[in-house]
Amino acid sequence: QQPVQSPQAVILREGEDAVINCSSSKALYSVHWYRQKHGEAPVFLMILLKGGEQKGHEKISASFNEKKQQSSLYLTASQLSYSGTYFCGTEIGGGKLIFGQGTELSVKP
Amino acid sequence: DTGVSQDPRHKITKRGQNVTFRCDPISEHNRLYWYRQTLGQGPEFLTYFQNEAQLEKSRLLSDRFSAERPKGSFSTLEIQRTEQGDSAMYLCASSSLAGGVEPTDTQYFGPGTRLTVL
Numbered sequence: 299q300q301p302v303q304s305p306q307a308v309i310l311r312e313g314e315d316a317v318i319n320c321s322s323s324k325a326l327y328s329v330h331w332y333r334q335k336h337g338e339a340p341v342f343l344m345i346l347l348k349g350g351e352q353k354g355h356e357k358i359s360a361s362f363n364e365k366k367q368q369s370s371l372y373l374t375a376s377q378l379s380y381s382g383t384y385f386c387g388t389e390i391g392g393g394k395l396i397f398g399q400g401t402e403l404s405v406k407p
Numbered sequence: 408d409t410g411v412s413q414d415p416r417h418k419i420t421k422r423g424q425n426v427t428f429r430c431d432p433i434s435e436h437n438r439l440y441w442y443r444q445t446l447g448q449g450p451e452f453l454t455y456f457q458n459e460a461q462l463e464k465s466r467l468l469s470d471r472f473s474a475e476r477p478k479g480s481f482s483t484l485e486i487q488r489t490e491q492g493d494s495a496m497y498l499c500a501s502s503s504l505a506g507g508v509e510p511t512d513t514q515y516f517g518p519g520t521r522l523t524v525l
Contacts, residue, residue, distance in 0.1 A: 339498060339516040340450065353513065385449045393438060394463060395514065397449030
């Protein structure tokens with residue numbers, strides 16, 4: 299039931315782009331993306347809802363393929379502050395989230 | 408908007424002791440979630456409340472764990488007879504019921520309580 303994220307880790311230079319994928323075996327109602335820095339709480343990035351609606355607070359884009367139950371997070375022109383572990387949380391109804399194992403992103407100068 | 412707060416931030420206890428954590432959600436949020444996170448893993452769902460009603464509890468959750476949200480505001484999570492395997496970060500999140508048949512809204516996380524069981 300836990301979604302699978304790929305890649306597990308990625309190293310970028312500042313200004314490079316990255317894509318993080320999240321795949322579920324369950325029919326999803328929504329996908330939530332978070333970034334977590336070491337020792338801190340997860341910080342909300344974006345929600346993608348069934349039907350195409352998206353809500354986010356940062357200049358980060360994402361997609362949600364309802365047929366394949368897959369979501370991708372697109373990080374463009376990466377900055378040092380983008381470093382951290384990215385988690386997708388999948389919702390199959392009711393509100394609770396099932397999180398993937400995380401993708402560790404390191405952005406180097 | 409003061410955000411979600413949790414207390415204490417750190418707790419060290421001896422095996423067999425009871426511990427209680429508190430979570431204060433964002434004031435207008437009626438949903439409150441508890442998650443547990445161990446090193447290198449994503450948060451794992453424990454239980455959640457809508458107002459004061461506990462709507463779901465993880466089947467993986469031992470009977471030693473209990474949570475309450477007596478007045479639909481703050482919540483407490485108690486662990487009885489702690490074990491070393493309970494060592495983890497305990498995260499609380501809150502959200503606002505958006506309305507409709509299947510509402511979904513952003514879950515905002517608190518800073519967590521890091522529990523170490525010796």
